[in-house]
Amino acid sequence: MSAGERTPAEEAREALRAARAGASGEPAEGDAGSADGPAQGVASEARPGEVARAALRAAVAARRQGEAASEEADAGPDEPAAPAAPQPTPAGARPGDAAREALRAARREADRGERRPRKTTPHPAPAPAEGRSAHAQAARDMRNFLSTAFRMPDLADDPEAEAPPRTETPEPPAEHAPMPPAPSTTPTRTPDHPAPPHHPSSMATPHRDSELRRTFPPFAPRPEPQDFATTWWGQAWVDALEHTALDVNRLARGRGYADAGNVDAITVTPGLVLAYVRGSRPRPYRVQLRLRRLSDEDWERLLEAAVDSPADIAALLDKELPHTLADRGVPLLPGPGDLIPQCSCPDSGRPCKHAAALCYQTARLLDADPFVLLLLRGRGERELLDTLSRRSAASAARAARERGPAALPGVRASEALAGRPLPPLPAPLPAPAHPEAPPAYPAAPGGPDPFALDQLATDAAARAHALLTTGRDPVGGLTLWQDAVRLAAARPGSGLTAATRSLYATLAAAVDRTPAELARAVAAWRQGGLAGLTVLEEPWDPPAGRFDRARPLLLAADLPAFRPWRNHLTHPAGHAQLRLGQDGLWYAYESEPGQEDWWPRGAPDLDPVSALTTLDIPDAL
Incomplete structure (x- = not known):
């Protein structure tokens, strides 16, 4: 391509300006000197996308005819040099479809130009640097133009991919499907088995769990629909969701997502339930459920109520939530409007089907462990059990002090002998004339000396006799x-x-x-x-x-x-x-x-x- 010739991108821009000027009734800049421009064969009422597509195909065909001589020398026997004729475009095609087809054609042409030297002899002559740079510059100009003019997907994107609907009513099919691109004479390399997009198995971070953060693994898909809550507190959670929803169809879709296992691992922190839910798009949506945390005054009333009833503490240890604990005037269970969903999907429903799926799976968590509900309200399981243990011990000790010691059965000795006269003491016996000799102590192997033991016994008897007769111990002050x-x-x-x-x-x-x-x-x-x-x-x-x-x-x-x-x-x-x-x-x-x-x-x-x-x-x- 010489310096005086225009690139396909310039041709497309000129055609697009001419189409816009024809639609508005004003001449476009640069149309005066372009008598051979591709926009001359386009009707004044044609759409910008059709004009861009026709201009691109005309520019590509002209460039192929200019390079036919060089291609005949390098082409193999199985690669014909016939140019692809532009295909007529239906009037109802969308601009986005036309732009996609134009971009694909430009990319195929660029790939064909890059692969062409590989089909020559083992030692081909290098192509002129000026031709390669002009060809690459043309492809880059076209890509830059189309990327700035439209919001285009990648080449591998399917133009028929359906966007996630905002309502449950499916979108009717388009009356005019986009025309497939013209078949190219240049073979393209397509992989036999395209690799599916890689998605992580889970986006949860259980390694960050602590006393106030718990991560639960995702539930497996269920072959048949079943109830999500079997306990009364789990059903109260489901009721809080269903009584708030404005569209039952979204709830049905949410139950379907939950049964299919589309809800990833669930992370529960005080006041928040977080999970990623897979919908109609490959990328999962980030879903949050917010619930108000209890204040310190509410927790104080709740703990005092639990301490006053040991049966409630025993029920909590058995992973059960007693009715009496939830009926003490503290809003432990959510009511209608207490659950605040938030989802990254474009659906404006409250809740959307992804939030409903997360809510249903959370009900299954509450069924298995009511401490999840207490964590949502602001306190962890270990902290609650320690607090209840301390308060129960203090309450029992306080009750024991107030109650006093239990009275023993029977009658006190002072009461039994109060009105009973005591007889006089008998006269003391006369003191012996002398202390008696102690008995003989036999000798035993390893035992004390019997003579020394006899001496000590004799001394003790003498001191006792002196104390009895005189009233004092003679050796007491030694x-x-x-x-x-x-x-x-x-x-x-x-x-x-x-x-x-x-x-x-x-x-x-x-x-x-x-x-x-x-x-x-x-x-x-x-x-x-x-x-x-x-x-x-x-x-x-x-x-x-x-x-x-x-x-x-x-x-x-x-x-x-x-x-x-x-x-x-x-x-x-x-x-x-x-x-x-x-x-x-x-x-x-x-x-x-x-x-x-x-x-x-x-x-x-x-x-x-x-x-x-x-x-x-x-x-x-």
Whole structure:
């Protein structure tokens, strides 16, 4: 195509301008110099689509005749070069059909031009770049023109596809069907098995589910129509839909969609039911059902009503909605006009058939689980059960406090003995003269020492006898250490035998002392009891008088001068000592010379000389 020749798109534009100018009675721009334009053979009353189609076919035929010489050299034996003659067009054809046919013809011509070099010899000569660019430019111009002049579908679209009707009355067929395009002499490649359009199996997102978002899988198709609701609350949902609908035909279509399984997975959130419903078009429609959420005051009344009736809580746990819970003045179930549908389809009905299908399938969900209805009203299942559990426990505890403890059967002892005179107590028995000896305890392997057990029993009997006869316990005020010393001193016998050593070790460990300390304390206890133990452990400063008179008395008895220290008088040789107790008695002690290891000896006496002479020490005198 040379630079002076016009492209098919320019020819089509000129023809379209001429047709529009002829219809309006005004000349179109650019018609004066186009005596050979394709619009000259078109009647003045022809439609723009017919003019564009005729112009396009004339331009294509002219271009084919100009390229006939080059095509005869390259064409194969099975590819004739006869141009396609334009077909007459019926007067009733629609502009959209004419534009579709023109676009298909342009695309086929472009495909034929692209495939033509492949049918030549294995090493064909390359076509001139100017011819290829002009041919491609012509096809692009025609596509741009038609895409801006009309809203065109793809080549694979079926012109006979029926748009979704706005009403249930089917659209009558067109009186004049569009003329099929003229058969092309160039073979086209068509797939043997065209792949159907791919659609996802589900548009739901169950991975985003939470306490306030639940996604339910789609219901399978049902071979026979059945009731969508079998429970009273599910039927109330269906009634709310059917009492609001203005067209029963849309409800029937919605039931058909639901039975056929056209409703995808259903997502329920507070106040909203969402799903995609397949209709007459390949792309599904996005459908929503909105329901008002309950306020906090409504939920408070509903929960209080459920807590007051444990049977209602038990029914909810069994996936049932009791009538008493729905009749407490809270709008739990939807009424006429409460369901607000919204669909992406062009149908203006309320509800449309897609929303009706979703509503029917939602009734099946409510039949299986009434907590779906409670979720629509604003609360999740786990939150409701936890709240009901806490409130039930608090209510039971409050009722128990108000009711008080249950009265036990019978008569109180104070009431039974209130009017009954009591007899006088009997006279006490005389105290025994002495405590009885305890029974003998046999020895057992691994058991306690029977001798030590007998000693403890004898000591307990003596203390009980003293308490009975005197009214006081003689050893009740002793410390743990003093009582251990008393028990060790009360053991009969003398000397550190094996049994004594075992007893001393046990008692010393109990009071955190050593057996040697316990043995010295036992000697002091045997010398003077608790006072003797005090003299051993607690030195003190005696007042003037009795302590000062002791030294002259010792000198008068031909004894050396004793060294005084606090309440102690020590022999100069360091082997004898006198200690004055707070009870006024003198206690004698002896030790190895120079060792300061004093042990109680003898018996205490008021006279220091007499207390010292009781020592079996000849050198002391």
